[in-house]
Amino acid sequence: MDVSTLVFSALLSLLPISELRGGIPYAYFNGISLFIATPLCIITNALVAPIVYTFLATVHKLLHSYWNWYTSFFDSFVARAQRRVYPKVSKYGYWGILLFVAIPLPITGAWTGTLGSWILGLDKRKTMMAVFGGVIVSGLIVTSLVALGVGMNSVFIKRI
Numbered sequence: 001m002d003v004s005t006l007v008f009s010a011l012l013s014l015l016p017i018s019e020l021r022g023g024i025p026y027a028y029f030n031g032i033s034l035f036i037a038t039p040l041c042i043i044t045n046a047l048v049a050p051i052v053y054t055f056l057a058t059v060h061k062l063l064h065s066y067w068n069w070y071t072s073f074f075d076s077f078v079a080r081a082q083r084r085v086y087p088k089v090s091k092y093g094y095w096g097i098l099l100f101v102a103i104p105l106p107i108t109g110a111w112t113g114t115l116g117s118w119i120l121g122l123d124k125r126k127t128m129m130a131v132f133g134g135v136i137v138s139g140l141i142v143t144s145l146v147a148l149g150v151g152m153n154s155v156f157i158k159r160i
Contacts, residue, residue, distance in 0.1 A: 005030045006040060013041040016111040020045050020135065021104050024142045034143055042139040048110035049131040056118050078119055089120060094130040097122075101134025104142050110135055 005027060013023030020041050027037035063070040089096060101113040110131050117127040 001032060001036070002030065005032055006036075009037060010040055010044040013044040014048065014051075016109075017106075019048075019109045019111070020139050020142050021106075021109075024139065025146050028146050034147060038139055038143045042135055045110050045139070046132045046135045048135075049114045049128040052111060052114040053118060053124055053128075056115070078121075089122070094122075094126050097127060097130040098134045098137070101131050102137035102141070104138045104145075109138070 009023045009027035009030075009032065011023075012018040012026055013020055015022070023041035023044065024034070024037050027041065028034055060074070064074070092099075097113050097117060100108055100116075101110055113131050113134060114127060117131075
């Protein structure tokens with residue numbers, strides 16, 4: 001088992017674009033068992049929620065206190081997002097976040113789900129649980145697709 005492949009798979013699972021959709025196939029097509037790759041990538045991708053919440057809270061406080069233009073821009077952005085999205089979130093609640101994160105497609109995932117929840121001011125703990133549940137479902141879907149060979153081409157994933 002190649003440690004560098006494990007590390008790179010974990011890194012792919014942590015990045016906003018690839019997340020599990022990149023980490024699990026990369027590990028598998030580079031010789032790592034799905035029994036190792038799947039839990040590693042799920043745990044790594046689940047770390048996104050606390051990382052994003054901590055980062056956003058810290059950066060937001062810094063920008064909010066030093067730049068007035070940021071305060072007015074952010075407040076208007078959040079107000080607009082809340083008017084448009086909050087009715088849907090209140091209808092489906094945290095199950096909606098879980099399902100949104102669970103769909104293994106571009107622009108859906110732990111990063112977007114956490115960012116949206118943070119912007120809407122949703123409960124941090126409940127959001128993290130919903131994101132973690134979505135990550136588990138997404139990891140199982142991606143693992144199933146990889147195991148079945150559906151839509152995967154090792155030429156694009158293997159290291160050169």
